[in-house]
Amino acid sequence: MHIPLKALRFFMLAAQQGSFKAAAESLFVTQAAVSQQIRILEGSIGCQLFDRHGGKTVLTTQGELLLPYIVQGFNQFEQGLASLSQSSNPNELRLTTFHSLTSLILIPNIDQFNAAHPDIHIQFSPNNKLDDLASQNLDIAIRRGKGNYVGLESRKLVDDDIVLVASxxxxxxxxxxxxxxxxxxxxxxxxxxxxxxxxxxxxxxKINREQLNISLRTSDSLPLVQYALAGKGMAFVSRALVSNFLADGTLIELLDYRFETEHALYLVAPSHHFSFAKVQHFERWITKLVAQ
Structure with missing residues (x-):
């Protein structure tokens, strides 16, 4: 049986991201190209891997069975390549995380890391989606979620909850x-x-939504925090993102309200990336930073 490696990769990304469209964007191809490769794969193995209905794309039982093996296979490829290239860029750490954490936590504190490790240069790749670390040549990611990223190792940095804050x-x-x-x-x-x-x-x-005075609506935490800091309103935000502002009194919690959540901040990467010296230095630094 001849199965194109390209089709397997397209399947893996579509399954991990839960969307043909998202997979297409990460691969810089059209959604039609992803669909075509999935059809080629399904034709080669003689079974359907995705159910497509109601505008949603979900794995079939066969797709769920196949996915871990494909992920493991590509991880093996990546580990083999990394064993050859690990030392080629030991002084450049390529990091991706969401925009708000980059702007509110990493950049204001990165001088501390630079002072402790002047030989390691961090290259930021802010992105609110979890990049395909291998194809984007990235070392590690920081994500806020439940830590269940297929084919990747997650290491919890700090638990989180949602608080109501204002300047x-x-x-x-x-x-x-x-x-x-x-x-x-x-x-x-x-x-x-x-x-x-x-x-x-x-x-x-005991109040109605209609009583709220809504002045800005967005799904991006960064402008919400920036507007709150500027005194333009109150916002429900991740405590992890604003803990430094709460500590110095720039922002204050309102009514001692908090919403418990299953989400936390995680370091996320292929398992073997955590053996890189540059990643280990960064993990120790960021763990200490968020603990403060």
Whole structure:
């Protein structure tokens, strides 16, 4: 049986990202090209790997059975290549993480890492999606999630929850009451997890959504935090992203509200990347940083 390696790779990425479109974007090809390679693979092995209905694409039982073997195979390829090239770039750490963590945590503190490891240069690749580390030639990622990334090792950095915050200059010295919050603009995160936090908050405070004074809506945490810091409203945000601002009093928690979540910050990479000296140095540094 001849199965094109290209088709196997397209299948793996489509399965990992749960979308032909997302796989196409990471591969810099069209969605039609991904569909074609999946059809070639399904024809070669004689079974259907994806169910396509209602605009969604999910793995069939056969697809779920096949995926771990394909991931393991490509990891073996990558490890073999890494064994040849690991020393070719020991002084450049290629890191991807989401925009808000890059801007709010890494860049403001990166001088500490540079001072401790002047021979290692960090190359940032901000991206709100989990890049295919191999194809993008990346060493490691930091992600906020549940740590279940197929074919990759995840190491928890810190647990997280969602808190309601605002600038101390906006709130003043006296903690506001619930009715006072209704006049403060809400900087709303439209992501599912944050919407659940808002729903819980409304129920707890016995207020209606229509009473909220919404001034900005986005699924990107970075502008929400930036607007909150500028005193333009209150926002439900990840505590991990704003812990330094809470510590220095720039932002304050409102009503001691917090929404417990299963999400945490993780270091994510193929297992063998954690044996790289540059990755080990970065892991020790970032672990200490977020613990503070």
């Amino acid at each position: 101390s200059t906006l709130i003043g010295e006296e903690p506001p009451k619930v009715e006072q919050l209704l006049s403060i603009p809400l900087l709303e995160d439209t992501s599912d997890e944050y919407q659940k936090a808002i729903v819980q908050f409304l129920a707890k405070c």
